Amino acid sequence: MKDVATAQAVVDAGADYLGLNFVEKSPRFVDVETARQIVALLPDHVEPVGLFCDHPADYVLATAEAVGLRTVQLHGHESPAYSQELGNLNLLKVFGFDRDTLSEHIADWKNHFGNVTALLIDTPPKPDAEITGGTGEVFDWESLAAMDFSQLPPLMLAGGLTPDNVGQAIRTVRPWAVDVSSGVESSRGVKDPAMIADFCAAVREADASLGVE
Template sequence: MSRQSKSVQVKICGLLTPETVKAAVEAGADYIGFNFYPRSPRYVTPQKAAELAALMPASVLKVALAVDADDATLDAIMAALDPDILQLHGDETSQRLVELKSRYGVTLMKAIPIAGPEDPIKSEIYRDSADLLLFDAKPPKSMKNALPGGNGLAFDWSLLAGQKPEIPWMLSGGLTVDNVREAIEATGAEAVDVSSGVEDAPGRKNPELIRKFIQAAKAVDV
C-alpha cells in the first residue's frame, strides 16, 4: 500500500495588521504567530495581538513568540491572547520549559538555532520538555543587531540529515517563495515557518507574498 501524501503545514509569524492576518487565514495558514520580543520590528502588545487573533478561526492555531520572558510578561500574554502554542526563542533551559508547562499547560515549541553540525543534536535536551521544535538559522556573531529569529538567514539544510528528532518539528530561517520547495525537499520538513521572507521591509508583511508562500509550500507533498 502506498503512503498517503499530505500537504506541508505553514506558520506565518510576526503579523501586525488585520489585512495580513486575513490574507494568511484565507490562503490556508495553519499557524499565525505574534511576536512579543520588544526589540523586534514585529513586536506587538498582548492587547493588540488579541484583537488580531479575534479575526482568526479556531482552526488556525495562535502562536505566542517570546524570548527569555519572565513570568509576569508571559502571564500578560497568556491572559490576553490565550495562545495554542508558546514559542520560546531564547536561551530557555529544559527545566524552564517544565516550569512553564506546569504553569500554563500550553503546547510548548522550542527554537533551536542552527549553524554547525553540532547544533541539531542540542535539541535532544528538550526531548522530554518541548512538544515541538523549530530549527532556525543561528545569526553569526559578526551580524549587528541580530535578532533571535527573523533575520532572513538560511542555514545549511544538509545539517539536518540523519538528525531528525523524535518530536514534531518545523523548519525556519531565510525561507521565501523561491526556496521553500527546495527547503522542504532537502529536509523532509512537514511544517515551515516564515517571517521576513514575506515582507517588503522589516515588520511590514506583504499580503500577496503571504499567499504565494503558502501556496508554494502546500504544493509540496510530504
C-alpha cells in the same frame, strides 16, 4: 502579524499557524490589545502562536492568558527547567542550526519534551544580534536532512525561507511544518499579502509533490 488586515491575509492564504511577536525590540512587535483583536478573528483551524525570547515565565503566562494563546514559540536561551514553569502551554522550541552542536543542545531537552509540540530549527543569530530570528538567511539544509530526528518531536524549519525557495527546502528536509517571517516582507517588519499567498501556495505544491495532504 502586527495588524488585523495582515492577519486576515494569512488566514485567506491557508496558513495553519499565525505568529504574534512579543519581543519589544523587534520591528515585528505587536501589543497585547492588537494581538487580542487578531486572535478573535481567527478561525478554529488557525492556531495563534506567541513568540517570546528570554522573557520571564510570568510574563509569558500573563500574555498568553490575556491574548488567548495555547502555543508559544521560545526563541531565546530558555532552559528545560524554564519550560516547566509554563504550565500547559504548547511549546515550539527554537534551536539555531549548528551541525556540530545541535544534537547536544536538543539532548539537553530529552527529558522535558512533554509540552514541546515541535523543534523549530532556524538560522543561528549573529553573536552581536540583539534579537534572534528574521535574519533572512538560509543554512545548510542538506546537513539538517542527514540528521536523525526519528525519536524527537516533529521538526519545523525556518531560516531565510521565501516563496521561491520553500519548495526546495521542504523537498530536502521533509519538515513537519515551515516557519516564515522576513521572507514574506516588502520591507523590514511589513508583511506583504501577495507574498504570503505565494508562500502558502508553494508549500502546498511541495507537499503535493511529496504526497503529503
